[in-house]
Amino acid sequence: xxxxxxxxxxxxxxxxAVTPALVTALVAADRMPAEPATRFxxxxxxxxxxxxxxxxxxxxxxxxxxxxxxxxxGARPTAARVSSFDTARFFGAVSWATAGLLGGVLYEAxxxxxxxxxxxxxxxxxxxxxxxxxxxxxxxxxxxLVTPSAPPAPExxxxxxxxxxxxxxxxxxxxxxxxxSLALGAVVLVGGLVLxxxxxxxxxxxxxxxxxxxLLLGSSALVTVDRRGLVVxxxxxxxxxxxxxxxxxxxxxxxxxSPAQFGGWGYRLTPGGSGVVLRSGPAVIVTRRSxxxxxxxxxxxxxxxxxxxxxxxxxx
Numbered sequence: 501x502x503x504x505x506x507x508x509x510x511x512x513x514x515x516x517a518v519t520p521a522l523v524t525a526l527v528a529a530d531r532m533p534a535e536p537a538t539r540f541x542x543x544x545x546x547x548x549x550x551x552x553x554x555x556x557x558x559x560x561x562x563x564x565x566x567x568x569x570x571x572x573x574g575a576r577p578t579a580a581r582v583s584s585f586d587t588a589r590f591f592g593a594v595s596w597a598t599a600g601l602l603g604g605v606l607y608e609a610x611x612x613x614x615x616x617x618x619x620x621x622x623x624x625x626x627x628x629x630x631x632x633x634x635x636x637x638x639x640x641x642x643x644x645l646v647t648p649s650a651p652p653a654p655e656x657x658x659x660x661x662x663x664x665x666x667x668x669x670x671x672x673x674x675x676x677x678x679x680x681s682l683a684l685g686a687v688v689l690v691g692g693l694v695l696x697x698x699x700x701x702x703x704x705x706x707x708x709x710x711x712x713x714x715l716l717l718g719s720s721a722l723v724t725v726d727r728r729g730l731v732v733x734x735x736x737x738x739x740x741x742x743x744x745x746x747x748x749x750x751x752x753x754x755x756x757x758s759p760a761q762f763g764g765w766g767y768r769l770t771p772g773g774s775g776v777v778l779r780s781g782p783a784v785i786v787t788r789r790s791x792x793x794x795x796x797x798x799x800x801x802x803x804x805x806x807x808x809x810x811x812x813x814x815x816x
Contacts, residue, residue, distance in 0.1 A: 503575040509647060510595040511571025517603025518563035521610040525556050528614045536613035537622035544625035559606055570595045573760040582761050582785060582795045583773035589647045590771055596643025597636045604632025664810055671726040672807050676798050678719050678778035680765050685714030718766040721776050723798045725808050730786055732776050732796050734767065744794050746815050750787045752808045754801040757783045
């Protein structure tokens with residue numbers, strides 16, 4: 501399946517999902533309040549509204565933006581295998597399930613405003629949202645079944661083994677930085693400061709904390725290979741540290757990976773694997789004895805993989 505077909509397969513469901521809510525908002529516009537209710541408490545009481553035109557624009561924007569984001573991620577080029585599971589089909593399931601959940605919630609919230617005199621009379625109880633959850637589960641299963649497996653790119657062998665003396669101390673390290681995480685952290689931090697200035701520091705504090713966390717913990721990593729195994733120290737503070745001991749390593753390879761395989765940048769978990777992915781490109785891919793894979797993107801990955809392979813052979 502080509503990249504365009506994959507993009508449509510993962511992106512188009514989001515356009516389809518928002519269609520019921522959009523059609524309802526347009527066809528029943530004269531039967532809805534001028535400012536429909538858009539947010540509800542668990543007992544179904546409406547707590548916020550927005551103009552009808554803004555509601556329609558929001559529905560369209562959510563569908564288009566999510567279709568673009570998931571479509572772009574689904575169209576990723578073939579990359580090295582980073583999980584013991586089929587990540588392509590798993591991503592298809594996540595995309596379809598997300599579309600089903602969002603579409604169900606949007607439709608229920610929009611339909612709750614039909615044939616009511618005012619937004620205060622709109623009612624949406626939590627049990628109605630269970631329908632959206634059910635739709636998400638069914639959509640996720642369908643997405644998994646219709647998404648074809650993506651053949652992994654050939655993995656590169658590690659670099660030439662490094663001869664190591666029994667008492668010799670060896671170490672290899674590289675620092676990798678993520679421009680995307682730096683930019684994202686800066687934007688979120690500035691957004692928090694602006695929100696705090698305009699709306700109060702309590703709501704702005706959350707964004708400020710998130711921005712600082714991204715800048716300090718998710719924008720860089722120090723990758724080290726030595727007799728301890730593979731160690732990844734996150735962020736400018738070098739903490740937390742992720743470690744794969746030498747005696748827990750079954751094999752080591754190198755290959756090109758993409759953040760799309762993990763659903764984004766930073767420390768990520770996938771079924772059958774995990775990784776620190778700060779950019780696209782070369783990565784060290786370690787298969788643990790359990791079969792799970794740990795991936796870290798880093799320059800000169802083949803050299804790191806070669807040294808780690810020598811250390812594994814030394815203890816096996």
